[in-house]
Amino acid sequence: xxxxxxxxxxxxxxxDSGVGKTSLMNQYxxxxxxxxxxxxxxxxxxxxxxxxEDRLFTLQIWDTAGQERFQSLGVAFYRGADCCVLVYDVNxxxxxxxxxxxREEFLIQASPxxxxxxxxxxxxxxxxxxxxxxxxxxxxxxxxxxASKGNIPYFETSAKEGINVEEAFQVIAKNxxxxxxxxxxxxxxxxxxxxxxxxxxxxxxx
Amino acid sequence: MHEPDIHDLSDDADYAAASKQGxxxxxxxxxxxxxxxxxxxxxxxxxxxxxxxIHPTQYATERISGRLKLIKQGSSLFMTWIPYKxxxxxxxxxxxxxxxxxxxxxxxxxIQSIRRHTPTIGWQYVIVVLSSGLxxxxxxxxxxGVREFLATIKQHVLIARSSEDANxxxxxxxxxxxxxxxxxxxxxxxxxxxSPSSSFxxxxxxxxxxxxxxxxxxxxxxxxxxxxxxxKNHDPARDISIQVLEKFSLVTRFARETTSQLFRESLVxxxxxxxxxxxxxxxxxxxxxxxxxxxxxxxVPKRVPVASxxxxxxxxxLVWGQPRQHPLGLEEWSTFLDSEGRVGDPNALKKRIFxxxxxxxxxxxVWGFLLGYYSYDSTYAxxxxxxxxxxxxxxxxxxxxxxxxxxQAKRFTKFRERRGLIEKDVVRxxxxxxxxxxxxxxxxxxxxxxxxxxxFYNFDLGYCQxxxxxxxxxxxxxxxxxxxxxxxxxxxxxxxPNFNRDQNGMHSQLFALSKLVELLDAPLHNYFKQxxxxxxxxxxxxxxxxxxxxxxYEKTLRLWxxxxxxxxxxxxxxxxCIAILKRHRVKIMGxxxxxxxxxxxxxxxxxxxxxxxxxxxxxxxxVCAGENGAASIPPGTPPSLPLQDGSxxxxxxxxxx
Ligand SMILES: Nc1nc2c(ncn2[C@@H]2O[C@H](COP(=O)(O)OP(=O)(O)OP(=O)(O)O)[C@@H](O)[C@H]2O)c(=O)[nH]1
Ligand SMILES: [Mg+2]
Numbered sequence: 001x002x003x004x005x006x007x008x009x010x011x012x013x014x015x016d017s018g019v020g021k022t023s024l025m026n027q028y029x030x031x032x033x034x035x036x037x038x039x040x041x042x043x044x045x046x047x048x049x050x051x052x053e054d055r056l057f058t059l060q061i062w063d064t065a066g067q068e069r070f071q072s073l074g075v076a077f078y079r080g081a082d083c084c085v086l087v088y089d090v091n092x093x094x095x096x097x098x099x100x101x102x103r104e105e106f107l108i109q110a111s112p113x114x115x116x117x118x119x120x121x122x123x124x125x126x127x128x129x130x131x132x133x134x135x136x137x138x139x140x141x142x143x144x145x146x147a148s149k150g151n152i153p154y155f156e157t158s159a160k161e162g163i164n165v166e167e168a169f170q171v172i173a174k175n176x177x178x179x180x181x182x183x184x185x186x187x188x189x190x191x192x193x194x195x196x197x198x199x200x201x202x203x204x205x206x
Numbered sequence: 207m208h209e210p211d212i213h214d215l216s217d218d219a220d221y222a223a224a225s226k227q228g229x230x231x232x233x234x235x236x237x238x239x240x241x242x243x244x245x246x247x248x249x250x251x252x253x254x255x256x257x258x259x260i261h262p263t264q265y266a267t268e269r270i271s272g273r274l275k276l277i278k279q280g281s282s283l284f285m286t287w288i289p290y291k292x293x294x295x296x297x298x299x300x301x302x303x304x305x306x307x308x309x310x311x312x313x314x315x316x317i318q319s320i321r322r323h324t325p326t327i328g329w330q331y332v333i334v335v336l337s338s339g340l341x342x343x344x345x346x347x348x349x350x351g352v353r354e355f356l357a358t359i360k361q362h363v364l365i366a367r368s369s370e371d372a373n374x375x376x377x378x379x380x381x382x383x384x385x386x387x388x389x390x391x392x393x394x395x396x397x398x399x400x401s402p403s404s405s406f407x408x409x410x411x412x413x414x415x416x417x418x419x420x421x422x423x424x425x426x427x428x429x430x431x432x433x434x435x436x437x438k439n440h441d442p443a444r445d446i447s448i449q450v451l452e453k454f455s456l457v458t459r460f461a462r463e464t465t466s467q468l469f470r471e472s473l474v475x476x477x478x479x480x481x482x483x484x485x486x487x488x489x490x491x492x493x494x495x496x497x498x499x500x501x502x503x504x505x506v507p508k509r510v511p512v513a514s515x516x517x518x519x520x521x522x523x524l525v526w527g528q529p530r531q532h533p534l535g536l537e538e539w540s541t542f543l544d545s546e547g548r549v550g551d552p553n554a555l556k557k558r559i560f561x562x563x564x565x566x567x568x569x570x571x572v573w574g575f576l577l578g579y580y581s582y583d584s585t586y587a588x589x590x591x592x593x594x595x596x597x598x599x600x601x602x603x604x605x606x607x608x609x610x611x612x613x614q615a616k617r618f619t620k621f622r623e624r625r626g627l628i629e630k631d632v633v634r635x636x637x638x639x640x641x642x643x644x645x646x647x648x649x650x651x652x653x654x655x656x657x658x659x660x661x662f663y664n665f666d667l668g669y670c671q672x673x674x675x676x677x678x679x680x681x682x683x684x685x686x687x688x689x690x691x692x693x694x695x696x697x698x699x700x701x702x703p704n705f706n707r708d709q710n711g712m713h714s715q716l717f718a719l720s721k722l723v724e725l726l727d728a729p730l731h732n733y734f735k736q737x738x739x740x741x742x743x744x745x746x747x748x749x750x751x752x753x754x755x756x757x758x759y760e761k762t763l764r765l766w767x768x769x770x771x772x773x774x775x776x777x778x779x780x781x782x783c784i785a786i787l788k789r790h791r792v793k794i795m796g797x798x799x800x801x802x803x804x805x806x807x808x809x810x811x812x813x814x815x816x817x818x819x820x821x822x823x824x825x826x827x828x829v830c831a832g833e834n835g836a837a838s839i840p841p842g843t844p845p846s847l848p849l850q851d852g853s854x855x856x857x858x859x860x861x862x863x
Contacts, residue, residue: 017627017630017631017671018626018627018630018631035633035637036634036637036638037634038634038635038675038755039630039631039634039635039671039672039674040671041671041672041675041746041747041750041751041755042743042744042746042747042750042805042809043743043805044805044806044809045802045805045806060802065671066671067627067670067671069670069671069705069706069707069709070671070709072335072709073743073746075318075337076741076743076801077743092626094623104369108376
C-alpha cells in the first residue's frame with residue numbers, strides 16, 4: 001500500500017506581510033496576477049498536480065499570514081511540511097532581514113525530523129518594481145545568505161510578471177519530494193491506524 | 207489609565223477561607239496517595255501551590271482560587287489546577303464556572319509554552335498555552351512561587367526561553383534545531399497520535415493518576431463525566447451529560463407534535479430567563495419554516511454513518527428560529543425617538559434591530575448608537591456637539607503623525623513599519639467595491655489616515671492585519687473621517703483583544719467556541735477531538751474580523767448591526783459559528799474531513815453562506831444553550847470588555863533559567 005506521503009507534498013510559504021506570498025502562489029497555480037488579493041488572514045492552501053519522473057504528485061501549497069502577531073498559529077499549519085519557501089521583497093530591507101527569523105521559527109514549530117537538511121527555497125520577489133531601480137537588497141547579498149544556510153536554492157521572481165515562478169516551484173517540488181522520500185523511513189504506512197481509539201481515551205481536551 | 211487593584215489579602219474572607227480549604231485538602235491528597243501506593247509507578251507531587259487563582263471577570267473581587275500541582279509519573283510530568291470546593295467570592299461564580307476552568311492532569315507533552323507575567327504592582331501570573339494553540343486563562347500566584355514553578359518544571363521537562371520574548375518558556379521545544387529529535391510533541395500531526403513516544407496520552411496510568419489525585423477534590427467536571435459515559439456507552443449521539451439539553455430535546459419532540467398549532471406571538475419578549483423562553487418555543491409554528499431549511503446538505507455523499515445531532519438541530523431550526531423581519535425604516539425609527547431625539551427604550555430598539563437590521567440610509571445615524579459613539583439618552587443637540595468636539599480631538603491625534611517630518615521618520619522605524627503595513631493593506635481591502643476601487647481613490651486615503659491615526663491613539667495595540675477589514679464598512683457607512691474613526695475606536699474597545707500580541711482575545715473565543723460545541727453538539731465535538739481539530743483555527747478568520755470575508759458586503763453590514771445589538775447575548779458571533787458548522791456537520795463528519803480539508807472547506811464557504819437562516823439558527827442555539835452557554839464563555843471574552851490587567855506587566859530578567 002503506497003504511503004500518503006508519496007503523493008502529497010506539503011509546501012509552506014513564509015515571509016513578511018506584503019512580500020507577495022499569495023500572489024506567487026496564485027501565479028504558480030492559476031497563472032494569473034491580480035491587484036485585488038486581500039491580506040491573508042489565518043491560512044489557506046492551493047493544490048496543484050505536478051508530474052515528476054513519470055509520477056504524479058499533489059503539491060499542497062500553504063499560504064499563511066505574514067504579520068508576526070499571527071505566528072502562534074503556525075504550529076497548526078507547519079507540521080508535516082516537506083519544503084519551506086521563504087519570500088522577501090527585494091525592495092524592502094526588513095523583509096530580507098526577517099528571513100532568518102522565519103527560518104528559525106519554522107524549524108521550531110514544524111520540528112522536521114532532520115532540521116539540518118530540511119529543504120528551504122528562498123525567493124526574492126517583486127524584481128519588476130520600478131524596473132529594478134527601487135531595489136535595496138542585492139542578489140549577491142541574498143545569495144551569500146542562502147549559501148551560509150546550507151546552500152539554499154535562490155530565485156529572483158516577479159509574481160506580477162510571472163518571472164521565474166514556474167522555475168522556482170519546480171525546484172520547490174523537487175526538493176519537497178526528496179525530503180518526503182527521506183521521511184518515509186520515519187513515516188511508515190501506519191499513519192492513521194489505531195490512533196483514533198487512543199485519541200479518544202486521552203484526558204483533557206481543552 | 208487603569209489602576210490595578212491592590213488587595214490586602216489578610217482581611218479578605220475569600221482568601222482566608224481558601225487557605226483553610228487548602229490545608230484540609232492537603233491531607234486528603236496524602237491519604238489518597240497512600241491508597242494507590244500499590245502501584246509500582248506511583249505519581250509523585252513535585253510541586254504544590256495553594257491560592258493560585260483565576261480571575262474570570264474584569265473585577266478583581268470575582269475569582270476562583272485553587273491548588274496548582276505538578277505531578278510526576280514515570281517520565282511524564284502533569285499539571286493540575288483544582289478549584290477549592292464551596293468557596294466563591296461572588297454568587298455569580300457557580301460550581302459550573304469552576305468546572306469550566308478546572309485543569310485536569312494535563313501532560314506537559316500537550317503544553318506548548320508558558321508565558322510569565324510579572325507586573326510591578328499586583329500578582330504574578332502565568333498563561334499556559336497548549337500545543338493545540340488554545341490557552342488557559344491566566345493563573346495568578348497569590349502566594350508567589352512562579353519562579354519555583356518554572357524551576358520545578360525545568361527539572362523534569364525540557365524548557366527553553368523564547369528568543370523573541372524572555373518571558374515565554376517553550377516546553378519540549380529546543381532552540382537549537384539540531385538537537386531536536388522525533389520528540390513526542392513535535393511529530394507531524396498525522397503521526398503523533400500513533401507513535402509510541404506519545405502513547406502515554408490516555409494510558410491506563412493516566413487514568414490512575416486522575417483517580418489518585420483528583421477525585422478526592424470531588425469536582426466532577428463535564429469532561430470526566432463524558433469520559434465515564436463514553437466507556438459505558440459507545441454511541442456518541444447519546445453522550446450528553448448536560449441536563450438542560452435533555453430537557454430541550456423533550457421540547458423538540460413536543461413541538462413536533464404540535465405542528466398544527468400556529469402561534470404568531472413574538473418569540474422572546476424580554477430578557478426573561480430561559481424558562482420563559484422555553485414555553486414560547488414550544489408554541490412556535492414550524493410548518494412555515496420547514497421550507498427554508500430543506501436545502502441544507504441534502505446532496506451530500508454520505509460515506510460514513512454520522513452520529514445524529516443531539517439537539518435534533520435540523521428540526522430545531524425548523525421549529526424555533528424566529529423569522530427575520532424587514533429592516534428598520536425611517537418612519538419606525540422616529541417612533542423610537544422623543545421630541546428632542548433621545549432613544550426612550552434602547553432595549554426595544556436593539557431587539558427590533560436584532561430581528562430586522564436597519565435600512566441602509568438610516569445606518570449612519572443608528573450605527574453611532576449601536577457602537578456607542580452616541581449615547582442613547584443624548585439629544586439631537588448633544589449629538590451635534592459631540593460630533594464637533596470629537597472632530598477636533600481627531601484632528602489633534604491625526605496631527606501627531608502628520609507632523610512627523612521625513613527626516614524624523616528616517617529615525618522612527620516603528621512609525622515607518624506601521625505606515626508601510628497600513629499602506630500595503632488599504633490597497634488590498636475591498637478594492638472590488640466601487641467605493642474603494644481605482645487608483646488614488648480618496649476613500650482609500652481616508653482609510654489609511656484613520657488607521658494610522660488609530661495606531662497613535664492606541665499606540666500599544668498599533669496596527670494589525672484585519673483592522674482594515676473592520677474599518678472598511680464603517681467608513682463606507684459613516685463617510686465622514688472623524689466619525690468613522692470614533693466608531694472604529696468604539697468597535698475596537700471590544701474587539702481590540704482579537705489583535706493582541708499574545709492573541710489572548712482569539713484564544714479565549716476559540717476556547718469558548720470549543721466549549722459551546724461540546725455543549726450543543728457533542729458528536730461534532732468528539733469528531734473534532736478525534737481529528738485534531740479542537741483548536742478551531744478553521745474559524746480564526748470568521749472570528750478575527752467578524753465574518754467580514756464570508757458574506758457579500760451588504761450582508762456583512764446586516765450581520766454586524768445585528769451582532770452589535772448584543773441582544774440575546776454579546777457573543778452571538780460564536781453561536782453564528784456553530785450555526786454554520788452545524789449546517790455542514792453531516793458533510794464534515796460524513797466525508798471524514800481532516801484538519802486540512804476542513805480548513806479548506808471552511809475557507810471556501812466564503813460567499814456561500816445564507817445569512818438569514820444562519821442568524822435564526824444562531825438565535826435558537828443561543829436560547830437553547832441558555833445559562834450553560836453563558837457559563838461556557840469565560841468572562842472577558844471579546845466582545846465583552848477585556849480583563850483590565852494586560853498592560854501593566856513588564857519583562858523581567860529571570861534567575862531560573
Ligand atoms: N509589482 C509587484 N507587485 C507585487 C508582486 N507580488 C505581489 N505584489 C503586490 O504586493 C502586494 C502584496 O502581495 P500579496 O501577495 O498579497 O502579499 P502577501 O505576502 O501574501 O501578504 P500577506 O498576506 O499580508 O502576508 C499586493 O498589492 C500585490 O499586488 C510582484 O511580483 N510585483
Ligand atoms: Mg497573503
